[in-house]
Amino acid sequence: MAQFKGGCLCGAVRYAATAEPIFSGVCHCTNCQKHTGSAFSCVIAVPKPALSITGRTGEFRHKGDSGKDVITTFCPVCASRLTSEATVMAGVVMIEAGTLDDPGVFEGKTHIYCASAQPWVAFPEGAARFPTMPPMAG
Ligand SMILES: [Zn+2]
Numbered sequence: 262m263a264q265f266k267g268g269c270l271c272g273a274v275r276y277a278a279t280a281e282p283i284f285s286g287v288c289h290c291t292n293c294q295k296h297t298g299s300a301f302s303c304v305i306a307v308p309k310p311a312l313s314i315t316g317r318t319g320e321f322r323h324k325g326d327s328g329k330d331v332i333t334t335f336c337p338v339c340a341s342r343l344t345s346e347a348t349v350m351a352g353v354v355m356i357e358a359g360t361l362d363d364p365g366v367f368e369g370k371t372h373i374y375c376a377s378a379q380p381w382v383a384f385p386e387g388a389a390r391f392p393t394m395p396p397m398a399g
């Protein structure tokens with residue numbers, strides 16, 4: 262079991278999870294680009310019951326590719342995006358790896374929505390690259 266601990270930029274929101282990650286990946290979709298203000302987002306997915314959050318969070322919903330809601334949580338004070346949940350993946354929550362106390366545990370080996378990746382993005386050698394969403398295992 263891995264331990265994940267982190268929080269937002271201002272420290273008002275903290276979270277912790279002890280879990281075997283379900284998957285981790287770098288998402289180059291245009292929604293993540295817009296929402297992070299960057300070129301991609303880095304997420305580690307864990308079972309939702311494993312994650313505990315302390316502090317008040319805001320919630321934002323938008324439609325994913327599937328047409329179903331994606332729910333993101335953020336700190337209402339400093340606006341750091343902390344987690345996202347795709348309602349198509351019930352029981353799974355994705356932690357934004359950049360908010361971990363030790364973001365170095367994240368390995369950017371799986372890249373999704375590469376069709377909208379920025380042209381200057383260099384992929385690590387041996388990285389798995391999918392043009393959109395990879396077919397779900399299981
Ligand atoms: Zn904050």
Ligand SMILES: [Zn+2]
Binds near residue numbers: 288289290291292294
């Ligand atoms: Zn995305």
